[in-house]
Amino acid sequence: MTRLRSGNPPEAARSTLSQxxxxxxxxxxxxxxxxxxxxxxxxxxxxxxxxxxxxxxxxQRFSEIRRAIPDISKRMLxxxxxxxxxxxxxxxxxxxxxxxxVQYRLTPLGQSLLDPLAHLVLWxxxxxxxxxxxxxxxxxxxx
Amino acid sequence: MTRLRSGNPPEAARSTLSQxxxxxxxxxxxxxxxxxxxxxxxxxxxxxxxxxxxxxxxxQRFSEIRRAIPDISKRMLxxxxxxxxxxxxxxxxxxxxxxxxVQYRLTPLGQSLLDPLAHLVLWxxxxxxxxxxxxxxxxxxxx
DNA sequence: CCGAATCCTTTTCGATACTG
DNA sequence: CAGTATCGAAAAGGATTCGG
Numbered sequence: 569m570t571r572l573r574s575g576n577p578p579e580a581a582r583s584t585l586s587q588x589x590x591x592x593x594x595x596x597x598x599x600x601x602x603x604x605x606x607x608x609x610x611x612x613x614x615x616x617x618x619x620x621x622x623x624x625x626x627x628q629r630f631s632e633i634r635r636a637i638p639d640i641s642k643r644m645l646x647x648x649x650x651x652x653x654x655x656x657x658x659x660x661x662x663x664x665x666x667x668x669x670v671q672y673r674l675t676p677l678g679q680s681l682l683d684p685l686a687h688l689v690l691w692x693x694x695x696x697x698x699x700x701x702x703x704x705x706x707x708x709x710x711x
Numbered sequence: 712m713t714r715l716r717s718g719n720p721p722e723a724a725r726s727t728l729s730q731x732x733x734x735x736x737x738x739x740x741x742x743x744x745x746x747x748x749x750x751x752x753x754x755x756x757x758x759x760x761x762x763x764x765x766x767x768x769x770x771q772r773f774s775e776i777r778r779a780i781p782d783i784s785k786r787m788l789x790x791x792x793x794x795x796x797x798x799x800x801x802x803x804x805x806x807x808x809x810x811x812x813v814q815y816r817l818t819p820l821g822q823s824l825l826d827p828l829a830h831l832v833l834w835x836x837x838x839x840x841x842x843x844x845x846x847x848x849x850x851x852x853x854x
Numbered sequence: 855c856c857g858a859a860t861c862c863t864t865t866t867c868g869a870t871a872c873t874g
Numbered sequence: 875c876a877g878t879a880t881c882g883a884a885a886a887g888g889a890t891t892c893g894g
Binding site for chain 1 (some may be wrong): 728729730731733734742746747748749750752753754755756757760761763764765767768769779780781782784796797799800801820823825826827828829830831832833834835836838839841842843844845846848849
């Protein structure tokens with residue numbers, strides 16, 4: 569499998585990249601069959617990436633994750649953890665103490681998501697000011 | 712502004728990475744103030760990334776984008792294009808022909824998203840089989 | 855402590871009809 | 875051609891209650 573070698577693709581690789589984007593979009597319209605749609609659909613919700621990031625440091629218990637993401641509800645935490653477990657991104661281990669404790673840890677597959685995620689987050693950090701500025705300008709002109 | 716220098720961070724950078732994830736999550740709970748939440752919220756919807764990928768090749772007209780993404784409705788295409796324009800990711804140019812034609816092109820800011828997006832898409836492609844397999848196994852055991 | 859179940863609100867999205 | 879306006883369905887998310 570080919571890999572990107574540098575942070576920003578050189579201008580020369582642009583056409584190759586966009587051809588690949590075309591292939592990635594048009595492989596199939598069905599979300600189930602298109603890796604891009606399927607995966608972006610899986611991690612594009614409100615909490616998934618935050619939970620993966622919280623578990624990057626170390627395995628954590630249900631309550632620890634809640635403290636790491638204070639504004640998530642128990643319902644959504646449970647549901648998002650289940651989805652991630654279903655996708656093989658994390659493993660759930662129950663310790664039959666009383667009261668019970670449950671630990672979640674990233675699987676190797678889940679760990680492998682951290683790298684592309686880091687790229688995205690660095691991009692978010694470095695462009696956030698510019699994006700907010702663009703929004704202000706747009707809103708000032710439009711309304 | 713810091714930039715990633717190589718495609719995959721070496722294993723040695725992992726602990727640094729998770730510390731940064733912590734910082735990125737806890738900087739602020741308000742989506743407006745947290746770059747990660749704000750940006751993931753902006754590109755995490757159903758159509759945004761597909762549109763950006765479609766425009767990677769070259770500037771395109773409204774109808775061309777529709778053909779590139781056959782299952783998007785006019786309503787959602789318009790709305791998503793507006794959001795991207797508001798965020799400074801693309802520029803809209805109207806040619807006052809009759810009937811009118813409108814062209815959309817990625818700005819430099821929009822182009823800069825292609826790189827982290829490519830990492831994510833490569834990851835999606837290379838892990839999709841494993842994810843689908845994990846789902847089948849989970850569904851077989853649970854239900 | 856962890857989580858299932860229920861109910862309800864908000865958001866997102868799609869279909870349709872209409873316009874310069 | 876490139877939208878806008880309106881409506882309703884569906885999905886996502888939050889609050890609350892109950893249970894092992």
